[in-house]
Each structure stands twice: as structure tokens, then as C-alpha cells.
Amino acid sequence: MKTGFACKFLGEDLKQVFPFRATTRTRFLGLGHNQRFALLHDITQHNLNALYQVLEQLAALPEDRRMFRIGSDLLPLYTVPEARELFGAFLKDFHPQFARCGELARTQHIRLSFHPGQYSVLASDNPTVVERALEDVEYHTLCATLMGYGRTFQDFKINIHMNGKGGFAGFSEAFGRLSPEARLMLTVENDEISCSLDDVLQARELCPVVLDIHHHWVKENAFIQPDDPRIELIKESWRGVRPVLHYSISREGLIPEQGFPDRDALGGPATKLRAHADYYFNDTLNDWALSFTDFDIMCEVKMKNLARDRLAAYSQ
Numbered sequence: 001m002k003t004g005f006a007c008k009f010l011g012e013d014l015k016q017v018f019p020f021r022a023t024t025r026t027r028f029l030g031l032g033h034n035q036r037f038a039l040l041h042d043i044t045q046h047n048l049n050a051l052y053q054v055l056e057q058l059a060a061l062p063e064d065r066r067m068f069r070i071g072s073d074l075l076p077l078y079t080v081p082e083a084r085e086l087f088g089a090f091l092k093d094f095h096p097q098f099a100r101c102g103e104l105a106r107t108q109h110i111r112l113s114f115h116p117g118q119y120s121v122l123a124s125d126n127p128t129v130v131e132r133a134l135e136d137v138e139y140h141t142l143c144a145t146l147m148g149y150g151r152t153f154q155d156f157k158i159n160i161h162m163n164g165k166g167g168f169a170g171f172s173e174a175f176g177r178l179s180p181e182a183r184l185m186l187t188v189e190n191d192e193i194s195c196s197l198d199d200v201l202q203a204r205e206l207c208p209v210v211l212d213i214h215h216h217w218v219k220e221n222a223f224i225q226p227d228d229p230r231i232e233l234i235k236e237s238w239r240g241v242r243p244v245l246h247y248s249i250s251r252e253g254l255i256p257e258q259g260f261p262d263r264d265a266l267g268g269p270a271t272k273l274r275a276h277a278d279y280y281f282n283d284t285l286n287d288w289a290l291s292f293t294d295f296d297i298m299c300e301v302k303m304k305n306l307a308r309d310r311l312a313a314y315s316q
Contacts, residue, residue, distance in 0.1 A: 001315075002111055002296040004067025005308040009054045014303070017057075018050040022073040025080055037086050040076070044090075047074050048097040055101060059108035065312055066110040067296060070143075072117060078139045079132070095146060102147030111296065112149075113157035113244075114140040122174035123164030130166075130174050141182040150181030154241040158185045159210050163194040168202040175206050183207070189246065192218035192274045197230060204237035212246040213289060214300075218273050221263040226292050235294060247289040248276045248300035259284050276300055279307045283314070290315050 011017045021043045028036055051070060058066045075091075077083040105112050120133040140158050141150060149156035162171050175183065189210040190197040197216050200209050211234050216224050224230070235243050250273045255261040259282075263273060279301060280286050289297060290311075299308040 001290075001293060002064050002067040003308050003312050003315075004065075004069065004111065004113075004296065004298045005304045006069040006115070006298065006300060007071040008304045009057060010304050010306050012306075014306075018053045020047045020050055020071050020073055022076045025077060028077055028080070028083060036082070037089070040083060040086050041090055043076055044087075044094055045097075047076075048094060048101065052097070052101050052104065055104045055108070055110060058110050059104065063109055065308070066108060067112075067298065068110060069113045069115055069298060072114060072140065074143050075139070078142075079135045098143070098146035099148060102149060106148070111157075112144075112147075113159060113298070114144065115159045116140055118161065120160055121164040122160065123162050123166040123168070123171040125165040125170065129164075130170070133160075134174060134177060137182050137186065138179060141179060141185060144185060145181050150184055153184050153239060154187075154208060156185045157187050157208075157210075157244060158182065159187045159189055161191045161195060162188045162200050162203060163191055168199065171203060172206060175203075187244070189215070190219075191215050192270050196220065197224070201230060201233055201237075204233055208238045208241070208243065209234045210244055210246060211292075211295070212248075213292075214246070214248040214250075215274070218263065218270050223260055223288060226294075231292075243295050244298055245289075245292055245295045246298045246300050247280075249280060249282060249285050251275050251277045252279075252281060255282065257282055260288075276302055278302045280311050280314075286311060286314055 009017050023039060023043060028039065031039065051074065054068065058068055075087060078087055116136045120136040121129055122133045124130050137158060144150055144156045144158065164170055178186065187208045187210045188200055188203045189212050190200045192215040196219055203209065213224060216222065249255065254266065254273065299311060301307040
């Protein structure tokens with residue numbers, strides 16, 4: 001079992017050790033052409049160097065901790081037309097840096113992923129939203145392919161939610177419009193508001209299903225178990241590749257430090273319960289998550305690698 005974390009590598013002082021840089025659309029569009037070019041070029045250089053440094057740190061860890069979600073701002077504003085034109089002028093210069101990141105990850109067995117944001121909704125009933133979602137997924141696909149991925153089924157994971165009024169039919173139609181590389185890498189996850197695990201399982205013939213056990217609890221008030229029949233369907237969707245589940249818990253003070261919380265007894269909206277804690281402070285829930293022994297676990301908590309390390313140490 002690998003345990004991973006998302007986007008930010010924290011030091012013991014709780015500060016990012018290798019932070020990515022970003023910029024805003026407003027700032028970018030307020031600059032002249034040469035300034036825009038320099039800004040994107042400099043941020044790309046910085047972010048690729050930071051990614052490589054994170055991967056070097058992961059390579060020095062035990063192999064069961066070599067799993068990382070790369071931040072979506074690797075190439076900031078790439079889907080903005082004015083920015084994409086500039087990236088087209090210089091991105092080829094950075095192909096070697098992308099390649100060395102991918103080579104390091106593969107040789108050191110570091111499992112990598114992206115998670116496009118909540119506004120990338122392939123199942124929307126709004127054609128404009130779908131077009132933007134397709135652009136966003138293909139942006140992440142570009143980054144992964146430049147690192148040498150997208151060649152075999154699930155050599156890299158690009159995970160999205162299937163929420164949207166178009167439902168599975170809309171998702172399926174949009175999925176068919178993705179590039180072959182994107183279709184090899186895309187996964188779909190249940191959420192806590194609009195799209196249940198049963199809804200997402202409709203997509204299992206198209207792409208792997210990522211089980212988010214916290215989302216499932218918030219939506220259903222149920223702690224799904226490894227022997228649930230749906231778990232076998234999830235594993236089958238990965239076609240022999242080790243599946244991934246996402247694990248988070250509600251914030252400190254909202255749920256008890258031991259035992260399985262009852263969502264209905266806690267009260268409050270799903271938006272409050274879904275917010276992630278800093279650390280995994282409830283060992284009952286930790287034992288539950290770790291009981292999914294056929295899965296790798298992406299740790300979705302605020303203290304990132306620090307919380308992941310505590311969970312990994314607890315599991316031993």
C-alpha cells in the first residue's frame with residue numbers, strides 16, 4: 001500500500017519547502033506582451049524545478065510513501081487563450097525538464113496524479129462548461145504526456161468528479177471527445193453532494209472509479225467496508241492496476257476522537273462536514289481506511305505529507 005499527499009510538501013515548520021508559484025488572470029492581462037512572456041517563462045522554470053525537488057525528496061523515502069498529486073498550477077493560466085499562445089512560443093524549451101521529472105518518478109516508482117478543479121465538469125448540461133472542462137483535462141494531459149505518461153492504461157491518474165446535470169450520459173459523451181491519452185489517464189470519483197458511489201459506478205466501463213470514503217460517509221452516513229460488493233466493481237474498473245482511494249476526515253472538533261461518527265446526530269450541512277481536518281486524529285477511522293488493503297491511499301488532509309507520515313507510521 002502506497003500513501004500519498006497532495007500538492008504541497010511541508011517542512012516541520014509547516015511551511016512549504018518547494019512552493020509552486022502562480023499568478024492571476026487579472027495581473028497577467030494587465031501586463032504588456034514582453035512582461036507576460038517573461039512572467040510565464042519564469043514561473044514555468046520555477047515550478048518545474050520545484051517539482052523535481054519534491055520528487056527527489058520522495059525518492060529518498062520508503063517506497064510505500066512515494067505517491068504525490070501535482071498541483072494544477074504547474075503551467076499557470078495555460079487554458080487562458082492569451083497565455084496559451086505564449087506557452088506555444090517557449091514550452092518546447094522546457095520539454096527536457098518535464099522529461100527528467102517523469103524519468104525520476106518512473107525509475108523511483110513514484111505514483112503521480114493530477115486533480116483538476118471542481119469547475120471542470122464534463123457532465124454539465126451547459127456546453128460552454130463542458131468545453132472548458134475538456135480544455136482543462138487536456139491541459140493536465142499535456143503536462144503528463146510531456147513527462148512521458150499517457151502511453152499505457154493508468155500509468156498516470158487524472159481524477160475528476162462526475163457531478164453535473166448531464167449525469168452519466170453527459171459524462172460519457174464528453175469522455176468520448178477526449179484525446180486517447182486523456183482517456184487512458186482519466187479517473188472519476190464520487191462526491192458528497194451530487195454524485196454518489198452508485199452514480200459513479202455507471203462509468204466503470206469507461207474509466208477507473210476512485211473511491212472517496214469520506215465523501216461516501218457524508219452523503220450516505222455509511223462506512224463502506226472492504227467486503228461491500230461495490231468494492232469488487234471498483235477494483236475491476238482498474239483492469240489490473242492497483243486502485244486508489246481518497247481518505248479525509250472532518251475537521252477537529254466536529255467529530256469525536258474515537259469511534260464511528262453518526263452524520264445525522266452531528267447535524268449541520270454536508271459542506272461543513274466535508275471540510276478536511278489537519279491530521280488524522282481518529283484511530284477508529286484510520287483503522288477503517290487502512291483495512292482497504294488492496295488500495296493505495298491519497299491522503300486529503302491539510303497537513304499534507306506530515307499527516308501522511310503519521311498515518312503511515314500508525315499503520316506499522
